Amino acid sequence: GNVMYMADWVKRLDAFLQFNEEDILHDKGKVTAVIAKAFAEKEFEKFRVLQDRTYQSDFDRLVAETSADQTE
Numbered sequence: 001g002n003v004m005y006m007a008d009w010v011k012r013l014d015a016f017l018q019f020n021e022e023d024i025l026h027d028k029g030k031v032t033a034v035i036a037k038a039f040a041e042k043e044f045e046k047f048r049v050l051q052d053r054t055y056q057s058d059f060d061r062l063v064a065e066t067s068a069d070q071t072e
Contacts, residue, residue, distance in 0.1 A: 017024050
């Protein structure tokens with residue numbers, strides 16, 4: 001197969017992002033790791049609440065399917 005070096009991956013990823021009209025960050029940026037982590041945790045909390053509200057366990061799914069089968 002083809003040998004890929006890190007520089008090759010950088011070029012491919014940059015080309016992919018440009019093709020999809022995404023901005024490419026050429027330096028370290030302005031967001032600190034602490035701010036990025038706090039943002040990620042806040043966004044995950046939003047996701048977790050939604051996931052908890054809509055979660056259906058395998059057992060609950062089986063019970064629902066069994067109940068539906070019995071009503072037919």
